[in-house]
Amino acid sequence: MTSLEALPKELRALVAPHDIIVFDGDCVLCTRFFQFMLGQDHAQHFRYATAQSALGQKLYAALGMPLDDFESNLVITGRTIHTHMDAFAAAMSALGWPWRALAICRFLPGPIKRPLYRLVARNRFRLFGRRDSCYLPTPDIRARFLDAP
Numbered sequence: 001m002t003s004l005e006a007l008p009k010e011l012r013a014l015v016a017p018h019d020i021i022v023f024d025g026d027c028v029l030c031t032r033f034f035q036f037m038l039g040q041d042h043a044q045h046f047r048y049a050t051a052q053s054a055l056g057q058k059l060y061a062a063l064g065m066p067l068d069d070f071e072s073n074l075v076i077t078g079r080t081i082h083t084h085m086d087a088f089a090a091a092m093s094a095l096g097w098p099w100r101a102l103a104i105c106r107f108l109p110g111p112i113k114r115p116l117y118r119l120v121a122r123n124r125f126r127l128f129g130r131r132d133s134c135y136l137p138t139p140d141i142r143a144r145f146l147d148a149p
Contacts, residue, residue: 002081007062014055018047019077020146021091022059024070025050029120029128033073038141040095047146055147071121084121085113 004012021037024030037046049055051070059074060067063081075087082090089106092099105113120127137145 001086002063002083004076004079004081006081007059011058011062015059015076015146016079018146019045019094020047020049020075021087022049022051022056022074022076024073025052026131027070027124027128028131029124030070030073031131032128037091037095038144040099042096044144045094046091047144049145049147053147071118085117088117 004016007015021034023034034048037048049059051057051060051074056074057067059081060070063074063083065072065083072083073087073091075082075090077090077094080090085105085108089103092101092105093103108116
């Protein structure tokens, strides 16, 4: 977890008012996670951006993360930036039951959750595939993006 204070002031001002999920728009698994969140986030708690968008690129760069291989979604809640398994846990804890129960994964010991997450992340294209076309959101879903896909 990283504090929002780690971001440059202008970027922090842009993202601070929102809870945000930044996901790899080319990854089928990541896009399905995004679609799952859209369907389960009945309160429309989160806003979204793809890692490939201008906002996504700025966030990954500011965090010193690769700009071409997005092995972690970013979940920003409050003043905290979550990555890897902690990002998944933060997203799940924002949902209602039964999904909130999945946030228990944040309590897995680091030597278990880090390699497990890395294993899935590094093999996500082989296991789930790569999107062949861009996701085209409906106007109501597009309104939930901070940086239009």
